[in-house]
Amino acid sequence: xxxxxDDIQAIFFEECTEGLATAEAGLSAMDAGDVSPGTxxxxxxxxxxxxxxxxxxxxxxxxxxxxRFENLLDEVRADxxxxxxxxxxxxxxxxxxxxxxxxxxxxTAPVPADAQMLDALEAILKAGGAPDAAPAAAEPxxxxxxxxxxxxxxxxxxxxxxxxxxxxxxxxxxxxAAEDAGAPRPWTVTFVPSDAALAHGGEPVLIVRELxxxxxxxTAVDLSGLPPLRDLEPEHSYFGWTLSVPDNVDxxxxxxxxxxLAPSSIVEIAREAAPATxxxxxxxxxxxxxxxxxxxxxxxxxxxxxxxPVLDPAPQAAVVAQPPRAASPGNAEPAAQTIRxxxxxxxxxxxxxxxxxxxxxxxxDRLSPKDQERVELPQLSRLTREIQxxxxxxRAQPIKQAFSRVPRMLRDLSVxxxxxxxxxxxxxxxxxxxxxxxxxxxxxxxxIRNAVDHGIESVERRLAAGKPAEGTIRLxxxxxxxxxxxRVADDGGGIDRARVRGKAVEKGIIPADAVLTxxxxxxxxxAPGFSxxxxxxxxxxxxxxxxxVRSNVEALGGRVEISSVPGRGTTFTMVLPLTLxxxxxxxxxxxxxxxxxxxxxxxxxxxxxxxxVKPTTTTGEVIELRGNxxxxxxxxxxxxxxxxxxxxxEDSLVIIVESEGAGLVGLMVxxxxxxxxxxxxxLDQNLYPIRGLGGATILGDGSIALILDIEALVAxxxxxxxxxxx
Amino acid sequence: MITGNELGERKIVTFSLGQQIFGxxxxxxxxxxxxxxxxxxxxxxxxxxxxxxxxxxxxxxxxLAERLGWAASPVHARSCILVVNLAGKQAGxxxxxxxxxxLIKDSDIRxxxxxxxxxxxxIKGLVKTATREGGSGPAGDIMVLLLDLEALGITRTLDLxx
Numbered sequence: 001x002x003x004x005x006d007d008i009q010a011i012f013f014e015e016c017t018e019g020l021a022t023a024e025a026g027l028s029a030m031d032a033g034d035v036s037p038g039t040x041x042x043x044x045x046x047x048x049x050x051x052x053x054x055x056x057x058x059x060x061x062x063x064x065x066x067x068r069f070e071n072l073l074d075e076v077r078a079d080x081x082x083x084x085x086x087x088x089x090x091x092x093x094x095x096x097x098x099x100x101x102x103x104x105x106x107x108t109a110p111v112p113a114d115a116q117m118l119d120a121l122e123a124i125l126k127a128g129g130a131p132d133a134a135p136a137a138a139e140p141x142x143x144x145x146x147x148x149x150x151x152x153x154x155x156x157x158x159x160x161x162x163x164x165x166x167x168x169x170x171x172x173x174x175x176x177a178a179e180d181a182g183a184p185r186p187w188t189v190t191f192v193p194s195d196a197a198l199a200h201g202g203e204p205v206l207i208v209r210e211l212x213x214x215x216x217x218x219t220a221v222d223l224s225g226l227p228p229l230r231d232l233e234p235e236h237s238y239f240g241w242t243l244s245v246p247d248n249v250d251x252x253x254x255x256x257x258x259x260x261l262a263p264s265s266i267v268e269i270a271r272e273a274a275p276a277t278x279x280x281x282x283x284x285x286x287x288x289x290x291x292x293x294x295x296x297x298x299x300x301x302x303x304x305x306x307x308x309p310v311l312d313p314a315p316q317a318a319v320v321a322q323p324p325r326a327a328s329p330g331n332a333e334p335a336a337q338t339i340r341x342x343x344x345x346x347x348x349x350x351x352x353x354x355x356x357x358x359x360x361x362x363x364x365d366r367l368s369p370k371d372q373e374r375v376e377l378p379q380l381s382r383l384t385r386e387i388q389x390x391x392x393x394x395r396a397q398p399i400k401q402a403f404s405r406v407p408r409m410l411r412d413l414s415v416x417x418x419x420x421x422x423x424x425x426x427x428x429x430x431x432x433x434x435x436x437x438x439x440x441x442x443x444x445x446x447x448i449r450n451a452v453d454h455g456i457e458s459v460e461r462r463l464a465a466g467k468p469a470e471g472t473i474r475l476x477x478x479x480x481x482x483x484x485x486x487r488v489a490d491d492g493g494g495i496d497r498a499r500v501r502g503k504a505v506e507k508g509i510i511p512a513d514a515v516l517t518x519x520x521x522x523x524x525x526x527a528p529g530f531s532x533x534x535x536x537x538x539x540x541x542x543x544x545x546x547x548x549v550r551s552n553v554e555a556l557g558g559r560v561e562i563s564s565v566p567g568r569g570t571t572f573t574m575v576l577p578l579t580l581x582x583x584x585x586x587x588x589x590x591x592x593x594x595x596x597x598x599x600x601x602x603x604x605x606x607x608x609x610x611x612x613v614k615p616t617t618t619t620g621e622v623i624e625l626r627g628n629x630x631x632x633x634x635x636x637x638x639x640x641x642x643x644x645x646x647x648x649x650e651d652s653l654v655i656i657v658e659s660e661g662a663g664l665v666g667l668m669v670x671x672x673x674x675x676x677x678x679x680x681x682x683l684d685q686n687l688y689p690i691r692g693l694g695g696a697t698i699l700g701d702g703s704i705a706l707i708l709d710i711e712a713l714v715a716x717x718x719x720x721x722x723x724x725x726x
Numbered sequence: 727m728i729t730g731n732e733l734g735e736r737k738i739v740t741f742s743l744g745q746q747i748f749g750x751x752x753x754x755x756x757x758x759x760x761x762x763x764x765x766x767x768x769x770x771x772x773x774x775x776x777x778x779x780x781x782x783x784x785x786x787x788x789x790l791a792e793r794l795g796w797a798a799s800p801v802h803a804r805s806c807i808l809v810v811n812l813a814g815k816q817a818g819x820x821x822x823x824x825x826x827x828x829l830i831k832d833s834d835i836r837x838x839x840x841x842x843x844x845x846x847x848x849i850k851g852l853v854k855t856a857t858r859e860g861g862s863g864p865a866g867d868i869m870v871l872l873l874d875l876e877a878l879g880i881t882r883t884l885d886l887x888x
Contacts, residue, residue: 681782685783
């Protein structure tokens, strides 16, 4: 396969991912009771697009399955099969199989066994009153009875399809009708040149003549756009035409006539509908991948005037009279104008803007306030900030993307555990940096599994406790300041603290006589190697889940909060930074070398008095602070820097930081240089991640300062030694 | 990795390290920099001397001598860093002195016999080149050890083994 085709295929899979997300959102909405035509049409379109692309790339299994799925969706869309909860559930299951098929086509998963699912789809189709239609429609061959969609014509890859699949949307009723008629129906061509068509040299009459040469006949002319005579601009185009072209004309021959049409003109080519069919037209324009050129959908939605009604409504009314925008409520919103950008370019932009911000702060450091005003530095800084915010927002994506895989997971989990779980989500539109979204997938998966496996009780227990049989998991996201809070809350039994404690003692995580607060016990769930599941289940219980959650979230510069009320449920909260690119930090010195300490963790800075820092063991020290004793770590020692003879604490500074793992800890540094925003450069881009470091940054003088990873630094000595013993 | 032109020729950069002359593929070279003390990193093998700023990118600097298992080469005025592309990652290698850029024929590359180096796999082959007139070093033919940069890649797995 050529490289170019690979690239196009990559775009196809990207679109598949988007399509699957749309379909899943729609199906979930249907499951929740929203069976409006718009929702159903949205699902249909998504599945249809996947099928079309899959056919073009020769993914036979995917195409075949999507085709059957689409058949059912089409029936539901046409209201011939009611979207009852039962039907919706089958469609959700079919969606899961479809996702698997897409993954298989991508080569990331084996081809799923779909025979059972196909039978289930067929059973519904049969029961829905179209017994003979499904087998015919399932034929993986071009439909002999036409209804050839525009999608075929504008799909540049159509001829590459080795299996001869065509993304045909077969409307079953039409199929039946076509059998009666026994012949393809004539084409209906509607076109409305844009206002500026004449100015562009697009003389409509030439096109009409060309179509007439093909045997076409004008059936209707739309004059509704014609202004009063005094407003008439002789160089404007005001008319719209509807032509009927004989069935034996090739569709490409028709579309060729429109090659030189001015942009934002409207062109629709469709087979005429069977008489007496009130089937809404397949919305080819939106169902098909966006075509590379006009005449097509983006042009249509950008048309300066409304599409005029067709004067002669019968018999082609069903197809012609509805412009894409009016086809169904779901299509009402105009297609967002978007552009695909290589993420690498975006990252580079973000990096550069970060450098700009830092240059700005260096400038501010070096200039007196008076000079700053004189060179209008504040204005420049404000502009820079705005650029930074905008660039950040380019990378921001709704967190929906991370949430979208949860419904399916819950369905699988429900089957595995026999627990009934309802999902409630909120705040899906909260925007988060793409990097964060990519990295919270795994933690989120573990949290959901944990909630179903350990949180939600069995049906019997729930009923005995007077709760509804169905458990509820609330998944929510919200932004507060520069942090994102992602919560997974269950209404289960809450954390059984006695059991957690017992298990932790048994596993040697805590000594048997440890005195722990409820919160500390809850935190034990995230301790490495902790698992309370009595039987190791398929789902959780390998004792890695919540540990993974915590370390992943910490790696992102976030933390995990746990709150639990016995009998009422447990809430896990991931507190995440809004962006991974910029950090506010304190520049500190250790033996002359500069390091960056993330300011988010800093509580206060202490200049110790003689005697305020006291040794406890040969290596341990504590600092007395307003009657409390906090552990102190000499970062010089941690990093193996500096002379052997220890510095006196009173010649150093102790920075009190708050950590997830060890609470308040004092970090001893030589001096504090500065406080500023730094751009985080990852070490693993060219090397690999180093424990104790969150990355590196380039300072104003071009030298590199390493960014400290507080959580790793304050972690118990056993965890850190192997990483930091230089 | 080995990329030559249609004539079966390739350019290599030769440099000295101790008494040996080494060569690397010109195509992999990004730039040659003067030695500048890198920022040391904690918890890395001794041959990783630290990281340096290469036009806004943080690039590790590797002591090539130590990487090959020899004693560290002392840094002097002609010491320099060869910044190369290693399978998409950038790394700088500290070498004693850059000697020359020479065009060699693929057919002139001889397989490496057992060389006094910890991992023989890092030597891709031997090639004889003539020194340029006025160039430093001994006159006449010299033997160049062609390094396999991919084998030198600094990954964590390799560090654990080291």
